[in-house]
Amino acid sequence: RYGYFGKDKPEVVKLLLCNVMGCLSDGTISLFANGDDEMSYHYRDQAAINMLKKEGVEVILMSSRDYPIQAALADKLAERLGCLVKQEVDNEMQEVDNKMQEVEKLMKERELEWKDVAYIGNDGADVECLKLAGLSAVPEDALETARIAAKYTCRNAAGHGAVMEFAEHILLLKKKAKSQMEQDRINRNNV
Amino acid sequence: RYGYFGKDKPEVVKLLLCNVMGCLSDGTISLFANGDDEMSYHYRDQAAINMLKKEGVEVILMSSRDYPIQAALADKLAERLGCLVKQEVDNEMQEVDNKMQEVEKLMKERELEWKDVAYIGNDGADVECLKLAGLSAVPEDALETARIAAKYTCRNAAGHGAVMEFAEHILLLKKKAKSQMEQDRINRNNV
Amino acid sequence: RYGYFGKDKPEVVKLLLCNVMGCLSDGTISLFANGDDEMSYHYRDQAAINMLKKEGVEVILMSSRDYPIQAALADKLAERLGCLVKQEVDNEMQEVDNKMQEVEKLMKERELEWKDVAYIGNDGADVECLKLAGLSAVPEDALETARIAAKYTCRNAAGHGAVMEFAEHILLLKKKAKSQMEQDRINRNNV
Amino acid sequence: RYGYFGKDKPEVVKLLLCNVMGCLSDGTISLFANGDDEMSYHYRDQAAINMLKKEGVEVILMSSRDYPIQAALADKLAERLGCLVKQEVDNEMQEVDNKMQEVEKLMKERELEWKDVAYIGNDGADVECLKLAGLSAVPEDALETARIAAKYTCRNAAGHGAVMEFAEHILLLKKKAKSQMEQDRINRNNV
Numbered sequence: 001r002y003g004y005f006g007k008d009k010p011e012v013v014k015l016l017l018c019n020v021m022g023c024l025s026d027g028t029i030s031l032f033a034n035g036d037d038e039m040s041y042h043y044r045d046q047a048a049i050n051m052l053k054k055e056g057v058e059v060i061l062m063s064s065r066d067y068p069i070q071a072a073l074a075d076k077l078a079e080r081l082g083c084l085v086k087q088e089v090d091n092e093m094q095e096v097d098n099k100m101q102e103v104e105k106l107m108k109e110r111e112l113e114w115k116d117v118a119y120i121g122n123d124g125a126d127v128e129c130l131k132l133a134g135l136s137a138v139p140e141d142a143l144e145t146a147r148i149a150a151k152y153t154c155r156n157a158a159g160h161g162a163v164m165e166f167a168e169h170i171l172l173l174k175k176k177a178k179s180q181m182e183q184d185r186i187n188r189n190n191v
Numbered sequence: 192r193y194g195y196f197g198k199d200k201p202e203v204v205k206l207l208l209c210n211v212m213g214c215l216s217d218g219t220i221s222l223f224a225n226g227d228d229e230m231s232y233h234y235r236d237q238a239a240i241n242m243l244k245k246e247g248v249e250v251i252l253m254s255s256r257d258y259p260i261q262a263a264l265a266d267k268l269a270e271r272l273g274c275l276v277k278q279e280v281d282n283e284m285q286e287v288d289n290k291m292q293e294v295e296k297l298m299k300e301r302e303l304e305w306k307d308v309a310y311i312g313n314d315g316a317d318v319e320c321l322k323l324a325g326l327s328a329v330p331e332d333a334l335e336t337a338r339i340a341a342k343y344t345c346r347n348a349a350g351h352g353a354v355m356e357f358a359e360h361i362l363l364l365k366k367k368a369k370s371q372m373e374q375d376r377i378n379r380n381n382v
Numbered sequence: 383r384y385g386y387f388g389k390d391k392p393e394v395v396k397l398l399l400c401n402v403m404g405c406l407s408d409g410t411i412s413l414f415a416n417g418d419d420e421m422s423y424h425y426r427d428q429a430a431i432n433m434l435k436k437e438g439v440e441v442i443l444m445s446s447r448d449y450p451i452q453a454a455l456a457d458k459l460a461e462r463l464g465c466l467v468k469q470e471v472d473n474e475m476q477e478v479d480n481k482m483q484e485v486e487k488l489m490k491e492r493e494l495e496w497k498d499v500a501y502i503g504n505d506g507a508d509v510e511c512l513k514l515a516g517l518s519a520v521p522e523d524a525l526e527t528a529r530i531a532a533k534y535t536c537r538n539a540a541g542h543g544a545v546m547e548f549a550e551h552i553l554l555l556k557k558k559a560k561s562q563m564e565q566d567r568i569n570r571n572n573v
Numbered sequence: 574r575y576g577y578f579g580k581d582k583p584e585v586v587k588l589l590l591c592n593v594m595g596c597l598s599d600g601t602i603s604l605f606a607n608g609d610d611e612m613s614y615h616y617r618d619q620a621a622i623n624m625l626k627k628e629g630v631e632v633i634l635m636s637s638r639d640y641p642i643q644a645a646l647a648d649k650l651a652e653r654l655g656c657l658v659k660q661e662v663d664n665e666m667q668e669v670d671n672k673m674q675e676v677e678k679l680m681k682e683r684e685l686e687w688k689d690v691a692y693i694g695n696d697g698a699d700v701e702c703l704k705l706a707g708l709s710a711v712p713e714d715a716l717e718t719a720r721i722a723a724k725y726t727c728r729n730a731a732g733h734g735a736v737m738e739f740a741e742h743i744l745l746l747k748k749k750a751k752s753q754m755e756q757d758r759i760n761r762n763n764v
Contacts (some may be wrong), residue, residue, distance in 0.1 A: 034265040073606040224419045224455040415646040
């Protein structure tokens with residue numbers, strides 16, 4: 001026998017999508033008179049992204065068209081965290097359709113389906129993606145509408161380790177899925 | 192028939208007035224040795240201002256004479272948030288009359304009455320404006336005297352989404368007012 | 383009759399002494415790679431200093447030898463708040479005697495006694511001054527030993543309005559003292 | 574008689590090891606577009622390091638390979654706090670063995686055993702060191718696995734005085750150990 005014949009294909013996430021503003025950062029925007037932008041994130045969320053990459057999960061950070069960060073800052077963030085920072089994603093509170101289309105474009109480029117995707121969001125625009133993704137989460141301080149749509153609500157707030165919490169959840173399920181696949185293989189061989 | 196003949200003219204806010212220090216920002220002033228000013232606000236409050244503008248509500252941010260921000264920073268804030276930043280408003284804790292006069296001057300330029308105005312404040316100087324405005328609110332961490340004068344107390348603190356919370360409140364009432372006006376029109380036509 | 387003949391001379395504070403680190407600021411020190419110092423304070427505490435000055439109370443900020451701020455930053459703080467910033471005060475946690483001597487030197491220059499002084503502190507080094515001052519307070523997050531020595535414990539933490547809270551307390555007592563002096567004068571004239 | 578003949582050699586800590594990220598700092602990483610790094614710590618933790626040095630305890634700060642700080646910032650931190658900042662320590666969440674080896678290398682250079690070492694950590698990588706050190710602690714907001722391994726859990730969070738809390742604990746035990754040694758000496762002389 002070849003291929004995978006288990007009843008349900010277990011969830012093995014291949015991509016994590018994460019908002020910069022309100023998921024990785026705590027949502028505070030700092031303005032300096034001299035024109036220089038700043039953003040903050042928690043060291044544990046950086047570790048989370050490293051962990052996921054080691055386990056073969058790609059991470060894409062989505063920076064919003066509405067609260068853009070300077071190109072130089074986005075480049076620096078991408079370099080530090082070692083992942084793609086997708087600028088200019090439409091995150092206007094109500095624009096659910098636009099955001100879903102942009103996410104589906106990213107998925108198509110990678111030949112992924114929704115069940116392969118983990119999604120952490122926090123706003124009205126994230127509602128549909130939170131519903132469709134195989135795994136989804138919101139930080140503790142997300143908007144009510146996003147909380148309802150998400151499958152998992154973090155105990156940690158945005159910018160204080162919510163991404164790590166979700167990453168641990170993802171890797172735990174990935175581990176379970178792997179051991180289930182292994183068990184299924186053994187069961188098939190014993191037939 | 193012409194004009195509007197409903198019993199009470201429903202509240203349709205045309206202007207939101209908002210303190211920079213203690214409403215939009217959390218009230219922290221950062222000093223740098225090199226002379227450069229900094230201020231922080233929450234991304235959700237930026238979204239709130241966008242939302243209100245789309246619904247035809249003008250937003251004016253009031254920066255105080257007592258805790259002035261550098262002109263370059265005020266310009267940048269105005270550009271980012273796409274609204275007027277009125278510098279040098281008198282916000283000395285006790286100077287209620289001065290602040291009211293400056294606000295009434297802004298209203299007169301726009302031919303507005305108090306019932307057309309939504310006001311979010313946090314200090315002693317805001318008490319009269321909070322009482323007179325058609326809609327008014329304070330962040331969760333406002334001074335006690337301001338809390339008592341306001342019609343609505345936000346669950347969120349200054350700099351953590353209080354402006355968004357008030358904006359949602361305003362737009363909900365605006366929506367109700369519109370549907371009531373529509374209903375009144377239908378009722379009149381059915382007479 | 384001349385002079386004041388009331389039973390107890392009422393407390394009319396003429397000087398407020400306040401630590402920069404741990405009373406005016408929240409105690410966080412920010413280091414920048416490029417050598418530039420930063421410090422933060424709450425706008426309400428700036429208003430408190432203005433209020434006190436209008437009522438004839440001098441305010442001196444004490445910056446510690448142990449956690450010094452750059453001269454340029456101290457100058458800027460003094461200019462913004464319009465008060466003396468005394469650099470190089472000895473605030474080593476245990477050095478109670480040194481701090482008391484420095485404070486008594488400031489008092490002597492102004493011909494003041496301890497009953498004329500209001501003191502807000504937060505550390506072990508402040509214990510004696512907190513005990514001796516006519517009025518004294520600690521922010522909500524002060525060291526236990528300082529809390530015990532202070533006459534008043536603020537509900538607000540350092541950097542979040544503790545100075546304003548103490549200033550309101552001082553001015554209330556000052557007002558009471560004035561009305562008592564006035565009452566005593568009337569009583570004497572009625573003899 | 575020569576040497577020390579008490580039953581158990583009392584704990585007299587000679588070295589404190591402390592993570593920069595998540596023990597001294599609150600774990601927030603600030604990125605600036607212009608390339609300049611920033612980090613924050615609490616003034617009370619600076620006082621803690623001074624206190625320990627006066628009592629003959631060396632302090633080494635460990636900066637992680639995973640969340641490195643710029644060399645200029647590490648130099649500045651070392652200068653301000655007057656202690657060694659060991660860059661490039663391996664703190665990857667899971668890499669317990671690497672971290673232990675690096676710590677044991679530092680101990681060997683100083684001819685110290687684990688019972689001479691006090692250790693404050695916060696991550697999975699700190700688990701073995703927390704177990705082996707004579708005294709060990711975690712800030713209030715440390716990872717669960719680290720909390721379980723530590724002998725002492727601080728009431729204060731990282732970046733808000735956890736190091737001072739542990740330092741007071743260390744010096745209290747050091748004092749007890751000294752008075753016990755003195756008592757043992759008297760007892761021996763009275764034999």
